[in-house]
Amino acid sequence: MAAVTGLRNQSNEPSRPRTPRDLGWWGLLPPIQLGDSRWWLPLSDVAMVGVGRALFDAQSGGAPPTPLVVRELAATMLDDPPLMLFAVLRCSGESFVAVSELAEQLAGSILEELSSGDWMLAAPEMTAQHRRHWSRLMAQSRATGPNAWIEQASSWLRVMGPAVDPEWIASLPKVIADESPDADRSMAGSELLQRIARGRSRERATESTLAALAEEQKLGAAKQLAYGLSHEINNPLANISARAQQLARDESNPTRRQSLEQIVAQVYRAHEMIAGLMFFANPPEPTPETVDVNELIGEVVDEFAAPAAEADIRLLRNGSGTPAVVHVDRLMMLEAIRALVRNSIEAIGQGGTVVVSLEQQSEPEGTRRLLVHVADSGPGLSVEASRHAFDPFYSGREAGRGLGLGLCRAYRVAQLHDATIRISGGLAGCVATLAIPA
Numbered sequence: 496m497a498a499v500t501g502l503r504n505q506s507n508e509p510s511r512p513r514t515p516r517d518l519g520w521w522g523l524l525p526p527i528q529l530g531d532s533r534w535w536l537p538l539s540d541v542a543m544v545g546v547g548r549a550l551f552d553a554q555s556g557g558a559p560p561t562p563l564v565v566r567e568l569a570a571t572m573l574d575d576p577p578l579m580l581f582a583v584l585r586c587s588g589e590s591f592v593a594v595s596e597l598a599e600q601l602a603g604s605i606l607e608e609l610s611s612g613d614w615m616l617a618a619p620e621m622t623a624q625h626r627r628h629w630s631r632l633m634a635q636s637r638a639t640g641p642n643a644w645i646e647q648a649s650s651w652l653r654v655m656g657p658a659v660d661p662e663w664i665a666s667l668p669k670v671i672a673d674e675s676p677d678a679d680r681s682m683a684g685s686e687l688l689q690r691i692a693r694g695r696s697r698e699r700a701t702e703s704t705l706a707a708l709a710e711e712q713k714l715g716a717a718k719q720l721a722y723g724l725s726h727e728i729n730n731p732l733a734n735i736s737a738r739a740q741q742l743a744r745d746e747s748n749p750t751r752r753q754s755l756e757q758i759v760a761q762v763y764r765a766h767e768m769i770a771g772l773m774f775f776a777n778p779p780e781p782t783p784e785t786v787d788v789n790e791l792i793g794e795v796v797d798e799f800a801a802p803a804a805e806a807d808i809r810l811l812r813n814g815s816g817t818p819a820v821v822h823v824d825r826l827m828m829l830e831a832i833r834a835l836v837r838n839s840i841e842a843i844g845q846g847g848t849v850v851v852s853l854e855q856q857s858e859p860e861g862t863r864r865l866l867v868h869v870a871d872s873g874p875g876l877s878v879e880a881s882r883h884a885f886d887p888f889y890s891g892r893e894a895g896r897g898l899g900l901g902l903c904r905a906y907r908v909a910q911l912h913d914a915t916i917r918i919s920g921g922l923a924g925c926v927a928t929l930a931i932p933a
Contacts, residue, residue: 545571
């Protein structure tokens with residue numbers, strides 16, 4: 496097993512009694528290499544046992560690893576931060592990866608590299624200072640999980656390697672702990688139930704992680720698109736608008752002047768769409784102040800009264816005059832309510848009803864929420880459309896609803912205020928609800 500441990504001759508170190516902090520480090524794992532830089536991670540006693548068993552059980556002739564090998568390596572990685580980091584740092588091009596996938600990779604080509612031992616010729620000497628540093632990191636990691644280990648990867652790598660690029664660490668995949676051994680039919684009923692419960696807890700954690708990753712990817716894509724549009728399109732739009740306004744001032748023909756004014760209006764609309772996407776991707780920090788939500792609703796209803804009347808839409812406001820005070824960014828929250836009302840009016844199109852109401856709800860733990868409901872008599876919303884209603888540029892035209900930029904802005908405002916927003920509908924009508932913690 497000498498080829499696995501990577502032990503170095505440490506006879507030149509001063510002889511002294513070994514302390515508990517020095518125990519548990521058998522040697523080094525093969526290096527992590529990026530460009531001309533190289534980092535080394537330690538081989539712990541836990542990893543030593545797990546990797547050693549995997550080598551012993553591995554099939555010869557390049558056959559794929561057995562399920563037993565993959566399962567045992569996955570369990571080992573969940574108990575050993577250096578081995579988990581070793582596998583993750585060699586995994587590229589993915590946003591998230593399951594522990595079982597990492598274990599399959601580890602049980603394949605990487606185990607062959609461990610067995611060859613060629614990398615040990617370039618391995619540096621592991622000193623007592625290195626072991627003490629790794630022991631402190633190991634003790635700190637006991638209270639956290641794999642994704643926290645990955646966030647702290649630079650602390651492990653700097654012990655025996657150069658400075659680490661933060662962008663490299665930020666680009667590493669998130670880990671999904673999917674390993675759950677099959678239940679043994681011979682175990683007691685209570686133990687079986689306990690294992691099933693633990694498995695379900697892992698599933699819920701996985702679902703939550705996947706949802707968070709999906710949201711992170713969506714925001715990242717929106718930010719990249721917003722910056723690209725802002726730099727590449729806003730400047731031409733500004734030139735088009737300036738030229739059209741100049742031509743409109745000198746134009747005596749009313750028809751051509753109206754056409755030029757339409758160009759300016761459409762340019763402004765395109766600019767507003769880019770600004771909306773930029774807000775969704777990278778919103779400013781809120782500036783909270785004490786606000787009565789009744790006043791915000793009244794302001795929005797007054798603003799849309801004339802456009803609603805022109806479209807033969809009744810815009811009603813329900814609710815008592817009881818103060819409903821919250822601590823929020825007034826302009827942001829006003830924009831969120833405005834977006835919900837505008838969406839309802841656009842969905843109806845011609846002839847219908849929109850009702851804006853306010854509800855104060857008490858929670859069991861003693862907290863309070865203010866619910867702003869915007870209900871309309873427009874077309875219903877399918878399950879698929881409601882799922883994507885707050886995505887930028889998602890088109891719900893078949894339901895009479897627009898591009899969704901207003902709704903995605905409202906969604907971001909809710910996020911910034913620890914509030915929630917949802918939209919639901921049936922065959923006829925739709926209800927959007929903004930829940931603000933009071």
